[in-house]
Amino acid sequence: MPRISAFRQAxxxxxxxxxxxxxxxxxxxxxPLWTGMGDAPRRQAFFDAIATAGAQGxxxxxxxxxxxxxxxxxxxxxxxxxxxxxxxxRAFLRYAHxxxxxxxxxxxxxxxxxMDVPLRDPLKTIENFAASDPAAYLAELPPQMPQYRRLVKAxxxxxxxxxxxxxxxxxxxxxLRPGDTGPAVVALRNRLMAMGYLGRTALASYDGDLxxxxxxxxxDHGLDPDGVAGPDTLREINTSATDRLKSIVVALERLRxxxxxxxxxxxxxxxxxxxxxxxxxxxxxxxxxxxxGKNDGDTRSPEFSNSIKFMIVNPVWNxxxxxxxxxxxxxxxxxxxxxxxxxxxxxxxxxxDRSTIDFSQYTQKTFPYEIKQPPSRRNALGxxxxxxxxxxxxxxxxxxxxxxxRHETRAFSHGxxxxxxxxxxxxxxxxxxxxxxxxxFQRALRTGRxxxxxxxxxxxxxxxxxxxxxxxxxGMTYRHDIYGRDALxxxxxxxxxxxxxxxxx
Numbered sequence: 001m002p003r004i005s006a007f008r009q010a011x012x013x014x015x016x017x018x019x020x021x022x023x024x025x026x027x028x029x030x031x032p033l034w035t036g037m038g039d040a041p042r043r044q045a046f047f048d049a050i051a052t053a054g055a056q057g058x059x060x061x062x063x064x065x066x067x068x069x070x071x072x073x074x075x076x077x078x079x080x081x082x083x084x085x086x087x088x089x090r091a092f093l094r095y096a097h098x099x100x101x102x103x104x105x106x107x108x109x110x111x112x113x114x115m116d117v118p119l120r121d122p123l124k125t126i127e128n129f130a131a132s133d134p135a136a137y138l139a140e141l142p143p144q145m146p147q148y149r150r151l152v153k154a155x156x157x158x159x160x161x162x163x164x165x166x167x168x169x170x171x172x173x174x175x176l177r178p179g180d181t182g183p184a185v186v187a188l189r190n191r192l193m194a195m196g197y198l199g200r201t202a203l204a205s206y207d208g209d210l211x212x213x214x215x216x217x218x219x220d221h222g223l224d225p226d227g228v229a230g231p232d233t234l235r236e237i238n239t240s241a242t243d244r245l246k247s248i249v250v251a252l253e254r255l256r257x258x259x260x261x262x263x264x265x266x267x268x269x270x271x272x273x274x275x276x277x278x279x280x281x282x283x284x285x286x287x288x289x290x291x292x293g294k295n296d297g298d299t300r301s302p303e304f305s306n307s308i309k310f311m312i313v314n315p316v317w318n319x320x321x322x323x324x325x326x327x328x329x330x331x332x333x334x335x336x337x338x339x340x341x342x343x344x345x346x347x348x349x350x351x352x353d354r355s356t357i358d359f360s361q362y363t364q365k366t367f368p369y370e371i372k373q374p375p376s377r378r379n380a381l382g383x384x385x386x387x388x389x390x391x392x393x394x395x396x397x398x399x400x401x402x403x404x405x406r407h408e409t410r411a412f413s414h415g416x417x418x419x420x421x422x423x424x425x426x427x428x429x430x431x432x433x434x435x436x437x438x439x440x441f442q443r444a445l446r447t448g449r450x451x452x453x454x455x456x457x458x459x460x461x462x463x464x465x466x467x468x469x470x471x472x473x474x475g476m477t478y479r480h481d482i483y484g485r486d487a488l489x490x491x492x493x494x495x496x497x498x499x500x501x502x503x504x505x
Contacts, residue, residue, distance in 0.1 A: 007032070010082030020122045021089055024130075033130055034088040035072075035081045043072070045134035046088070049141075050095055056142060056152055057249035058098050059497030063091045092129065093122050099141045102256040106303075109492050110485060114304040114392070118260040143259040150470035151252050158245045159501065166241040167194040176229040180206040188229060191237055192217060220477045222273055224408055232408065236480070244478060245500055246490045247468035253493060254466060258305070263460035265432075267308060267425075269396075269417055271301050271465045272479040274410040276396065276419055278428050278459075286428045291399065291410040291418035298322075299414045300483050303465050306388035307458035308396075311426055313444040313451045314375035315385045320393065323414060324371040325364035332359040341378060345370045375450055383445060384422050386429070388461050396461075398422040411482055417463070429459060 008030045015021040025031075034043055050063040068091060071084050100120055106113035129137050142148060161167075168191055173184035185206050192198040198213035211227040218225040221236045229237065262268075262279075269276045271292045278286040293301040319328065319342070331338040336354050343351045346369060362368070373379050382398020392415065399418040404410060412418075419425060423441065430437035433456040444451040467479045467486050481487060 006078035007082045007085075010079040011085060014083045014086035015089075018086075018090075020093065020126070021086065023123055024089070024126050027127075028130070032081075032085050033126075035075075035085045042134040043088075045138055046092060046095075048135070049138045050091070053095065053099070054499065055156060056099060057155060057252040057493070057498055058095075059103060059493075060499075062098070062497050063095050089126060093126060096120070096125050096129075096141055097122070098256075100143075100256065101259055102253050103496050103498065104253065104489065104492050106257055109488050112300055112302045112483070112485070113257075113489075114302045115257050116305070117257050143255050145255065145262075146472075147470055148252065148255045150474065151248055151255070151468070153474075154468075154470055154476050155245065155248045155252070158241060158248060162241050162245065162500075167191050170238040171229070171234055173229070173234060174231065176206060176234070178206050178208070178211050178227065185210070188214075188237070220475070222408070222477070222479050232480075236478070239478075242500065244468065244476075247478060247481075247486055248476075249493065249498060249500070250486045250489045251466055251468040253489060254464070258462065258464070260305075262462060266460040266462060267396075269461070269463045270469070270479075271303070271417075271463065272467045272482060273469075276417060276425070278425070286425060288419050288421040288425065289405045289410065290420070291404055291412050293413050293415040294411050295483055301413070301415050301417060301463060302392050302394065303463050304390065304392075305460065305462045306390050308386050308388045308429065308455060308461050309458045310452050310454045311384055311386050311429070313384050313426075313441065313453060314447065314449055315379065315381045315383075315397070316375060316450050317373035317380045319371040319373065320414070321370075324369075325367050328371055329359065329362065329364065329367055341373060341376075343372045343374065345372050375448060382418075382422060384426055384441075386422075386425065386461075394463070396422070396425070409480070409482060429455060432457065 011025060011030055015025060032039060034046075047065055047069060050060065050065045053063060054060040068084075068088060071080075071087070075081050075084060097120070101117050106115055106117065169187055171184055171187045171191060173188075176184060176188055181204055186204050188206075189198065189201065189203070189210055192210070192213045193200065195217070197217050198210065201209065203209075214229055214233065215225040215227045217223075217237065218227075218233055221233075223233055223236065265278070265280045267276060267278055269290060271290075274290050274292060276288055276290045277284045293299040328339060328342070332354070336357065336359060344354050344357065346352050352369065357369075373381075375383075377383065378400055380399070382400055385395050385397035387395050394416050396417045396419055401412075401418075402420070404412050404418075405420045426441045427437040430440055430453070434440050440453065444453060465483070465485055467481050469477050469479075471477060
């Protein structure tokens, strides 16, 4: 009895102020979870999990597996046992939080990381763990999507590659093309062989096999597969294995932020890849090129999840005030007839004759009008926009500037996502609710009037940013970090204790 009393008293002191643990241990009458006579299997399952936490890009030392194991061997008093009991529970909750929903709080890294992370209730987490098979429960904590498991494998593979010397010397050239010879071509050949894009060969010329290898590499890195190793291709080829490993670790963290059901059917936008796709039952049923926000000021496209609820055909463009006052007002001050395709609208919603307005008297703060563009093929939003109301006023839309889709790097918008094939996306989204999706859409289009078409079942949309993404066949694809977000996330992870070479076992 004195031993039980001493343990309970010391445990009460050890968990004082921690509402989760106070409630948890009170509900179980202060019975231990980790340090009791029959708790060895649970302890071992947890130690096994945190011993390999680094394999998932987690800060392994945060859970202090070595010190915890040493303290178990050093327990002498009931007070020691109670304090160790509390530390084990805190380490478990820290690990469960990190592996389920991420080490970092996204918004603390950048305001553009605006996803609502699906945080779990810590009390329910430890209660469910106490009532479950420990090894099975711990195995279910990480994200269960196949991409996560593939990234964990890719991380281990990349670490082994780095330990063996990486991909060898970089390629020193401005541009290499078929027919070239010389040391730079040999370096290109050797690097592509090390990356697995080219079989063993001793040829020193830029032949057809090397050109085909370059094209495969370009496909995997979002580049125009022209078979010419230009500046962008050489930049990606010369990216170190260590930097690729950082991209994989960041991708693992991003998936933990997205550890929730994505939807049986959803729209997936990868801003770093400049693409938008519809995924149905795990299969991509539609894909199109996309344009994202400029890498400048507040025009970068944010990251978040929402649901597309309706589309607007023949939309009116309500010019955002920032664009109206920063871009159009100076033009109108120089020439009141500038941008004549835009309407100047007063507070009553009436179109105002611009010849009656002295634009020179207004500043960005005092400009009292709205600027709108009526529906037309010239409309900045094109002929359709897909709406998921959000605080950023971001949506997917058509655009009349089709030539921009020919660029590899497509960061041209003010933040919204422009689509190369918006009509096809409309047909895809409407297909579940009508036998004639094209007819429904085209009839609305032919009216020339702004028309709203509701989706009977909202479709989840995820605006993401992955520079490392696994393929179903076990390969990896990479993209350039156009916004520098991966670097910010990696630095924050590193400060939190994540290391590149911390895999054990």
